[in-house]
Amino acid sequence: MRSSRTAGLLLAAGEGTRLGRPKATVEFAGERLVDRGVRLLEEGGCHPVVVVLGAATVQVRGAVIVRNPDWASGMGSSLRVGLAALPEEAESVVVALIDQPLIGPGAVRALIGAGAAGLAVATYGGRRRNPVLIARAHWAGVAELAEGDVGARPFMQAHPELVTEVPCDGHGDPADIDTPEDLARLQA
Numbered sequence: 489m490r491s492s493r494t495a496g497l498l499l500a501a502g503e504g505t506r507l508g509r510p511k512a513t514v515e516f517a518g519e520r521l522v523d524r525g526v527r528l529l530e531e532g533g534c535h536p537v538v539v540v541l542g543a544a545t546v547q548v549r550g551a552v553i554v555r556n557p558d559w560a561s562g563m564g565s566s567l568r569v570g571l572a573a574l575p576e577e578a579e580s581v582v583v584a585l586i587d588q589p590l591i592g593p594g595a596v597r598a599l600i601g602a603g604a605a606g607l608a609v610a611t612y613g614g615r616r617r618n619p620v621l622i623a624r625a626h627w628a629g630v631a632e633l634a635e636g637d638v639g640a641r642p643f644m645q646a647h648p649e650l651v652t653e654v655p656c657d658g659h660g661d662p663a664d665i666d667t668p669e670d671l672a673r674l675q676a
Contacts, residue, residue: 493577493578493579493580494533494534494535494578494579494580494581494582494600494603494621495534495535495536495537495538495574495575495578495580495581495582496526496529496530496532496534496535496536496537496538496581496582496584496596497529497537497538497540497567497570497571497574497581497582497583497584498522498525498526498529498537498538498539498540498551498584498585498586499540499563499566499567499570499583499584499585499586499639500512500521500522500525500539500540500541500586501540501541501542501543501555501556501559501563501566502542502543502559502563502566502586503542503543503559503560504543506666506667507665507666507667507668507670507671508668510543510544511586511587511665512541512543512544512546512586513544513546514665514671516589516665516671516674516675517589517675520546521586521587521589521665522539522546522548522586523548523549524589525539525584525585525586525589526539526548526549526550526551528584528591528592528593528596529582529584529596530550531593531596532582532593532594532595532596532597532599532600533593533596533597533600534581534582534596534600536551536552536575537550537551537552538551538552538553538554538570538573538574539551539552539553539554540554540555540556540559540566540567540569540570540573541553541554541555541556541559542555542556542557542558542559542560542566543559543560552573554569554570554573555569556569556570561636562635562636562637562638563585563634563636563637563638563639564634564635564636564637564638564639565634567583567630567631567634567639567640568631568634570583571622571627571630571631572631574627578624579623579624580600580603580621580622580623580624581621581622581624581627582596582599582600582619582620582621583618583619583620583621583622583639583640584596584618584619585618585619585664587664587665587666588617588618588662588663588664588665589665589674590660590661590662590663590674591610591618591619591656591659591660591661591662592659592660593659594656594658594659594660595610595619595654595656595659595660596619598610598654598655598656598659599619599620599621599654599656600621602621602652602654603621603623603652606622606623606625606626606650607620607621607622607623607626607640607643607644607647607650607651607652608620608621608651608652608653608654609621609644609651609652609653609654610654610656610659610662611653611654611655611656611657612656612657612661612662613657616644616653617656617662618662620639620640620644622640626643626647626650629643629647630643633646
C-alpha cells in the first residue's frame with residue numbers, strides 16, 4: 489500500500505552519544521536501524537521516504553537522503569530540515585525516529601487512516617509516543633516550535649484540538665535504543 493499523498497520522514501541524524509555511535513550505523517536483528525526505519529514507513533504506506541542524516545553518512549536504498557548541517561543542535565533542527573525537503577505533492581507526513589525498531593507498519597497505517605484532524609499521534613498503553621502524522625497545513629507551525637531535542641510535541645501541546653490519539657498497542661513496541669544496554673535488551 490503506497491500513498492503519494494503521505495510521505496515518510498525518518499529522523500536519523502544524531503550522534504548516539506550514550507550508545508557510543510550514530511544510530512544510523514547500528515545493526516538490529518541483521519538490519520541497520522536506518523534501513524529498518526525506511527522499511528517501516530514504506531510498508532506502512534508512505535511514499536516517498538526522506539531520511540535526515542547528520543553525524544553519519546550512510547547509503548540508504550529506496551529513500552531520499554537529506555543532510556542536517558546543524559544535527560548537533562538536536563532533533564528539532566532535523567525535523568525542520570526534513571519537513572523542508574518533502575515533495576510539494578505530499579499532503580501529510582508520518583515522522584518516525586530511528587531508535588524505535590520494534591514499531592510495526594500497522595502503526596503507520598493507523599496514523600494515515602486517522603490523520604483527518606491534522607495531527608495524529610501513536611499511543612501505547614495510553615501514552616503518546618512516536619510515530620506521528622502531521623498534515624501539511626501544520627508543517628510551518630511544527631517547524632517553528634521544534635527546538636533542541638523536541639519535535640512536534642510543543643505544537644501538539646499548543647493545539648490539543650487538532651490532535652487525534654491513535655491506539656497502536658497491537659502494532660509493535662515503542663521501546664527505544666539509547667544505550668548499549670537498551671540495544672542488548674531489545675535484541676534479546
